[in-house]
Every structure is written in structure tokens, then in C-alpha cells.
Amino acid sequence: RWMFPAFAQLYRLLKPHRFCVSFYGWHAADRFLQAWRQCGFWPASHFTCVKPYASNVKFARMMHENAYLLAKGEPAQPPLPPADVLYWKYSGNKLHPTQKPVSLLTPLVEAYSRPGDIVLDPFAGSGTTGVAARQCRRRFILIEKDAQYHQAAAQRLSA
Secondary structure (H helix, E strand, O other): OOOHHHHHHHHHHHHEEEEEEEEOOOHHHHHHHHHHHOOEEEEEEEEEEEEOOOOOOOOEEEEEEEEEEEEEOOOOOOOOOOOOOEEOOOOOOOOOOOOOOHHHHHHHHHHOOOOOOOEEEEEOOOOOHHHHHHHHHOOEEEEEEEEEEHHHHHHHHOO
């Protein structure tokens, strides 16, 4: 119920001919793709982020996360596109259970936004996107509904 309304607003706010990077749960890939397409996004590329550890073990040892590069309109190709396989430096997940490493998000922010742009993360967790955006000379807006993670992100970004 949340997917289409959230991504419809992201699409509305995103400038024409720009990109959105979205991590997703593999078990719901069909629902994510359907919602993204209904909003107007088209999948431009896909990333696999390889972890040096298993974040969960069920039928397989889960040692990667995936993200789609979504496009609005016809954005220009970045001058230095990142590889579609990225390596995950474990953060210890001290601030959030699905905390992303800054080193993973930095090349994505650099490639798919421009200096001075505003990077929006409506699922901000512990604020890693804000840290990466700041390192890349981008402004940012972070949204996090969980008070505990909002506070962790605010403290992290004010340090």
C-alpha cells in the first residue's frame, strides 16, 4: 500500500531527465517494478552490492543487496558510470539494522547527481545518504519516520 504513493511523490519531486536509486527486497521485486513503472520510472540499470558476510540465512546465505537505477525521462549518461557490481564494507550496523556503508553510496551520488543538487532520501534510516551527499558536495533532504533512527541520523550529521 505504501509503495505506489511513496514513489509517485518521488517521481513528482524529481527533476525531469534525472535518476533515482532504490534498494529493494528481492522477494518483492515484481511489486517494486510494477509500482515504479506505474509512477513513470523506467529501469535504466541494476546494481548488486556484494557483502563480506551473510545478513540472513534461510534457503541461501544472503550475501548481497540489490538496487535499481530508475530514470525519469531521458537523462544523460554519467561521465564515469559506476560498475554494476559494488562491494559492501561492513559498517557493523551500529545505527540501523540495514545500514548502508557510505563507501557504497558515494559513487552512486557522484554519478547520478551534480554538485549542488539536492539528494532526497525518504527512507533515511541512520542518515548514510546525507553523509555521502555531503562528501560529494550535494545538499540533501532526509525523511525518517522512526524517531530512534531519525535521532541517530541527526546526531551523525551534526557531528
